[in-house]
Each structure stands twice: as structure tokens, then as C-alpha cells.
Amino acid sequence: MNMSALRYGLRQGFLSLRRNLWLAAVTAGIIAISLAILGGFLLLAVNVGQMLRTIETNLEIAVFLEEGVDPAAISRQLTEHALVQGYVFVPKEQGLVEFAQTLGDPAFLAGMEGENNPLPDLFRVRANDAQSVAALAAAIRAFPGVETADYGEELVGRLISVTYWLNRLLLGMSGLLALGAVFLIVTTIRLSVVARQDEVGVMKYLGASNSFIRFPFLLEGVVIGWTGTLVATIALGLGYERLATSLQQEALTFFIRPVTDPAMILPIFGGLLLLGTLMGGIGSIVSVRKFLRV
Amino acid sequence: MRGELTLIELKRVSKSYNNCAQPAVANLSLQVNRGEFVFLVGPSGAGKSTLIKLVFREQTPSSGQITFEGRDLSRLKQKELLRHRRRIGMVFQDYRLLKQKTVYENVAFALEVIGRPAKEIRRKVPAALAEVGLTGKEKAFPAELSGGEQQRVGIARAIVKDPLIVLADEPTGNLDRNNALQLMELFETINRSGTTVIIATHAWDLVDRMKKRVVAMENGCLIRDEQRGSYGNEHVST
Incomplete structure (x- = not known):
């Protein structure tokens, strides 16, 4: 893609976002909620894992x-x-x-x-x-x-079993939420495509490549997904930091010590950012696909 | 020599749509040379628009073969298909201009979408607008123009990328006779510069007046192919 195509894609993508600002904001909001829940589950899982390890180590x-x-x-x-x-x-x-x-x-x-x-x-x-x-x-x-x-193997076994099923349940729920968010992105981008359907049709007749047509919509989806994820990670990060600080101050017991190791926490936030961006991108590609068949 | 002259060749081409028992194009063979001016005439449903779609490769034939510059259109890969379409200027009855863009932007769009550099766009767009007689209307929006002017924008958009051929599907269908005549003269000027022109039309009086090659169709079949021809009696049935 050359510079003029890139400029066109950027201009159209941001124009579309501005035109559908409210819908884009709602979509980003729902992505933020679903990813914040997913991130919360992951943080919980990491912490429960650490708690189990602490218990086992001190057995x-x-x-x-x-x-x-x-x-x-x-x-x-x-x-x-x-x-x-x-x-x-x-x-x-x-x-x-x-x-x-x-x-x-x-x-x-x-x-x-x-x-x-x-x-x-x-x-x-x-x-x-x-x-x-x-x-x-x-x-x-x-x-x-x-x-x-x-x-106390029975207690540990029960804890592991409960954690195992809890993790799966929470992951399943997060997956459903993420799927819902992708559908929402598909709908949002499809509205953009429909609003620009004439333009897309003309572009095909003028010999535009699929990637040229797709780029502004992809950009729109990725920006929505990324914004939602950014909101989710910031909110989750701040919330978790506050919770971790308060738990550390309380010093409840030796085994309820929140995970603060960046090597364990940062991959979760990085993964969420990647996931949100991917959700936006995939949603866009799905939305545009049908309109590219000319 | 013959091969070099030939731009488009259809060999026993048929096209049927799924929901229709009667083929839109039936066993049609046709050859169009470089630099020719061809009118496609015939009643509604004769298959003229389908023929244009087949040449543009918007549709593929159910049977038979279409070659463009000797290349089988059915076998084009995605990149070759884009290259093929970029060498064709399409003109539509309903103009298909983008109403939120100015005249200049509409024409420039044809070059933007195929990734031409800004310098080339700045050079070619005013030249194309001058060729269709719209210098001074660059900043106007389509809604501010007459039907004839809008179609001129459509033609400028088609020729700005220096196509090998202009395919026009009922380009004067929404225009009064005077505007239609002016547009036909414009197509003739374009053709004189070496661009092949194929126009599907119902404008029988203009066809008769211009004395160009006429390919007449009915029920998907070629029924007449005349150099310096006339519309004939086909318009009676429309």
C-alpha cells in the first residue's frame, strides 16, 4: 500500500469513526466491560494459583x-x-x-x-x-x-478441583462475552459499510483492490477494539493496584498475598490489548467480506 | 496483424443466471478491435448489460470464452483481474457519483483508489475535466449539477486513468435529447484519441445519426452486426 492509499484509508477510517461516534463508543464500552471481566478472571486465576502454591509449599x-x-x-x-x-x-x-x-x-x-x-x-x-x-x-x-x-491432601485436592472448574467456568463466560463483543463490532462496522456501500461499489468498478477497500474499515474496527481494551486495562490495572495495596496493608494471612510480579501481571494486560485489537480487526474483516464480492 | 488489432473476442459465450431459465446471453460470438466504436442495441432484457458485465469480468460466462488482449478472462488471478478492471473505464446510466465528494474529488477518486501518486492526480484530473468541458466546476457537488454535467463527471472519471476501453451502459438513459447528443459527441472525441468505446443504448435516433458499428441483440443472441449500422427495428419492441 502506497502513501496516497494509506492517507485515503486513514482519512476514511477516522471519518467513519466520527460519523458513528456513539455506536463506536458503545461498542468500545462493551468490549471494555467484557475484557475487564476476562482480565479480572485471569488475575483471579493467577492469584488463586499462587495461593495454592503457597499452601502447598507450606504444607x-x-x-x-x-x-x-x-x-x-x-x-x-x-x-x-x-x-x-x-x-x-x-x-x-x-x-x-x-x-x-x-x-x-x-x-x-x-x-x-x-x-x-x-x-x-x-x-x-x-x-x-x-x-x-x-x-x-x-x-x-x-x-x-x-x-x-x-x-491435608483432601483439602488441597478439593481446592484444586474447585479452582479447576471455577477457571473453566469463568473462561467460558469470558469467551461468550468476547464473542458478543465481536458481534457488536461486526454490527458497528457493517453500519459503516452500509453507509458507504455506494462508495465501495464504485471503488470496485474503478479497480480498487480488496485490501484498499478493507483498510479504512479495518482501521475503524481496530481503533474501536483497541480503545475498549485500553479502557479495560487501565481500569483493571488501577483497580487491581488499589486492591493489592490494601490487601498487603491488611496483611490478612500469609497465603492471601496478591501477585504483584510484573512478569506475571504484564502478559495478562498485553494479552488483553492484543485480544481487543484482534477482536476489532476480525470483526471488521467479517463485516466487509460480503461487500467485496463484485 | 488480426491478433494485434483484436481487443475483445467472445467465442460462443453463454451466460445463464441461477434464477432464470432463459440465458441472458446465448451462444454469442463477437470480436471488437482496438479503437472501434460499437453500439450495443436491443430491447430491454436482450443481454446488453450482461455482455458489458462479462467484458468487465463482473460476471463470468456459463460457457464459451472471452479474451481481452488475448487473455482468457475466466482465468485471471486476483491481481490480473484488478489490472484488467483498471484498463476499463465504466460509465453508468445513474452516473454513480459520490454525492459527498466534489467534481474534482470524484474524478480524483478514480486515481486514488488505484494508488496513483498525488502529483499525477493533480496533473490528470484538470485535464480530464477540461476534456469533458467541466473546467470551472471542480468545486461543485454532484447535486449542484445538471444530469448532463453529472454524466460528464462520470465520463471524466472513466477516462482519467487512460483506459484502453470505455464501457458505457445506457449513458444517456436519464438525459434529454440535446444532452444525450452532446455526450455521444464526447464519446466520439474520446474514441478519436484511440480509446475503444462500447455503448449499450436505447437511443435509436443517436445510433442512426452516428453511423457507427451496431451490434444488435435479442433474447441474448446476436441478431445483427453492421459497420456504419443503424438501430433498426429493435426499438419498436421496447
């Missing part, structure tokens, strides 16, 4: 010993095991004290001291990494004298 395996087993033998095996990062021995007396603190009512455990203590001795074991927790727990269960080794 401890509670190793309950059988009655009368020598803790030193277990301790030796734990020391030698390659997947063990560290461990703490909790004798049953200390276990009872901790249990009483958890319940908040020491009187409830009256009469359970000494011989009557129902709790077993236990080790709290930490694995080298989150991925090794399950394997290490299985290995420890096979140690002689170990009654069970538990790290």
Missing part, C-alpha cells in the same frame, strides 16, 4: 507414631530421607498442650494428662518442595512404627 506432614515406638528410630529415617527438608518432634505431652491452646479451654482436657493422654507422639515434617509432599507422605507411611502420615 507439613503430620507423622503420627504407633504407641510405644522409639521416636529416635523414626528421626533417624527422616534425617536420611532425601525429600525431607526438616522436621520437629512433638511428644504427646506437648501435643496435648497445643491441642488445649487450639480449643481455648484447658479445662476440657482435664484428666487426660500422663497415662490418660490419648494423643500419639508425632513428627511435623517439611518436604524439600511442594511437588514432593505426596511422595514423601507415602514413603513415611511405609516406615515401621508410623501409624499414619497426613498433610
Whole structure:
């Protein structure tokens, strides 16, 4: 495309935008809403993922010993095991004290001291990494004298499962919203095409190439898509920054710490910008296609 | 020599539309040489407009072959098709001017859309407007012009890109006799400069007066092809 064609395309594209300003604004608004929701879902997914990883990383395996087993033998095996990062021995007396603190009512455990203590001795074991927790727990269960080794796998499993389905649901909803936005772009651009139908027809008779005819409409769609996405990313970025700052200040718990690493956040915003621009472009191409058949 | 002279050749061309049992063009063979002036005459529905569309390659034949400068039009690739259309100047009965553009812009548009440089546009548009007698009307909008003037803009737009051929479909259909006569004279001037001209028309009196080649059609068939011909009796049935 040469300079005069480019100039023509730019002029016509922006003229069309000005002519359909309100419709273009509404379309950009809907794109902004759908992409902000999609971006919100993605940010949520990133944060839930990080939360799960934090939980998994901090998982401890509670190793309950059988009655009368020598803790030193277990301790030796734990020391030698390659997947063990560290461990703490909790004798049953200390276990009872901790249990009483958890319940908040020491009187409830009256009469359970000494011989009557129902709790077993236990080790709290930490694995080298989150991925090794399950394997290490299985290995420890096979140690002689170990009654069970538990790290809350049911809870983690349920969390992973809920997150999995939640992610899919949210992605599906975002996809539908994005599709709706594309249809809206198609409608908006089609109105522009219809408004300039005579011109398009004349252009074909004058020997204009399809790309020449398509360019102003493509530009219009891309500008609408890009504007919508820009609004979405700015709003989402500001909102997320405020939320992240307030959560960090609250310091709720160690695992609800919002993701602020630019390497994880920026690809989401970059992807949204690309997606919005693509939506605009694809919508335009679909709209114009029918009118190019002369 | 014959091959070099021939610009358009139709060999047993038929064209049927899906929704019509009767073919719009039936087994038509025709040859048009470079620099010829040809009237296509015949009643409405005779197939004149379809023939023009076939030459422009807006339509492709259902059977038979059309060559333009020796190239089979059915086999043109997208780029070749654009090149083909850029060598044809089209003139329509309803002018097809863009009402939001001035006379100058309408003519310049023909060069803009094929990517000609601004310098060339500035040089050629005034020359084309001068050729059709519209110097001084550059800034007028189509709505401010008479029908004859609007058609002159249409002709200027067709010739500004120096086409090999001008195809005109009922160019005087919306004009009074005086304007129609002036336009025909303009087409004759264009033809004298070497451009081939094919005009589909019902203006029997002008055809008779101009004594050019006449190709008469009826029901999609060629029924008469005469050098220095006349409209004949076909107008009686329109």
C-alpha cells in the first residue's frame, strides 16, 4: 500500500469513526466491560494459583507414631530421607498442650494428662518442595512404627478441583462475552459499510483492490477494539493496584498475598490489548467480506 | 496483424443466471478491435448489460470464452483481474457519483483508489475535466449539477486513468435529447484519441445519426452486426 492509499484509508477510517461516534463508543464500552471481566478472571486465576502454591509449599506432614515406638528410630529415617527438608518432634505431652491452646479451654482436657493422654507422639515434617509432599507422605507411611502420615491432601485436592472448574467456568463466560463483543463490532462496522456501500461499489468498478477497500474499515474496527481494551486495562490495572495495596496493608494471612510480579501481571494486560485489537480487526474483516464480492 | 488489432473476442459465450431459465446471453460470438466504436442495441432484457458485465469480468460466462488482449478472462488471478478492471473505464446510466465528494474529488477518486501518486492526480484530473468541458466546476457537488454535467463527471472519471476501453451502459438513459447528443459527441472525441468505446443504448435516433458499428441483440443472441449500422427495428419492441 502506497502513501496516497494509506492517507485515503486513514482519512476514511477516522471519518467513519466520527460519523458513528456513539455506536463506536458503545461498542468500545462493551468490549471494555467484557475484557475487564476476562482480565479480572485471569488475575483471579493467577492469584488463586499462587495461593495454592503457597499452601502447598507450606504444607507439613503430620507423622503420627504407633504407641510405644522409639521416636529416635523414626528421626533417624527422616534425617536420611532425601525429600525431607526438616522436621520437629512433638511428644504427646506437648501435643496435648497445643491441642488445649487450639480449643481455648484447658479445662476440657482435664484428666487426660500422663497415662490418660490419648494423643500419639508425632513428627511435623517439611518436604524439600511442594511437588514432593505426596511422595514423601507415602514413603513415611511405609516406615515401621508410623501409624499414619497426613498433610491435608483432601483439602488441597478439593481446592484444586474447585479452582479447576471455577477457571473453566469463568473462561467460558469470558469467551461468550468476547464473542458478543465481536458481534457488536461486526454490527458497528457493517453500519459503516452500509453507509458507504455506494462508495465501495464504485471503488470496485474503478479497480480498487480488496485490501484498499478493507483498510479504512479495518482501521475503524481496530481503533474501536483497541480503545475498549485500553479502557479495560487501565481500569483493571488501577483497580487491581488499589486492591493489592490494601490487601498487603491488611496483611490478612500469609497465603492471601496478591501477585504483584510484573512478569506475571504484564502478559495478562498485553494479552488483553492484543485480544481487543484482534477482536476489532476480525470483526471488521467479517463485516466487509460480503461487500467485496463484485 | 488480426491478433494485434483484436481487443475483445467472445467465442460462443453463454451466460445463464441461477434464477432464470432463459440465458441472458446465448451462444454469442463477437470480436471488437482496438479503437472501434460499437453500439450495443436491443430491447430491454436482450443481454446488453450482461455482455458489458462479462467484458468487465463482473460476471463470468456459463460457457464459451472471452479474451481481452488475448487473455482468457475466466482465468485471471486476483491481481490480473484488478489490472484488467483498471484498463476499463465504466460509465453508468445513474452516473454513480459520490454525492459527498466534489467534481474534482470524484474524478480524483478514480486515481486514488488505484494508488496513483498525488502529483499525477493533480496533473490528470484538470485535464480530464477540461476534456469533458467541466473546467470551472471542480468545486461543485454532484447535486449542484445538471444530469448532463453529472454524466460528464462520470465520463471524466472513466477516462482519467487512460483506459484502453470505455464501457458505457445506457449513458444517456436519464438525459434529454440535446444532452444525450452532446455526450455521444464526447464519446466520439474520446474514441478519436484511440480509446475503444462500447455503448449499450436505447437511443435509436443517436445510433442512426452516428453511423457507427451496431451490434444488435435479442433474447441474448446476436441478431445483427453492421459497420456504419443503424438501430433498426429493435426499438419498436421496447
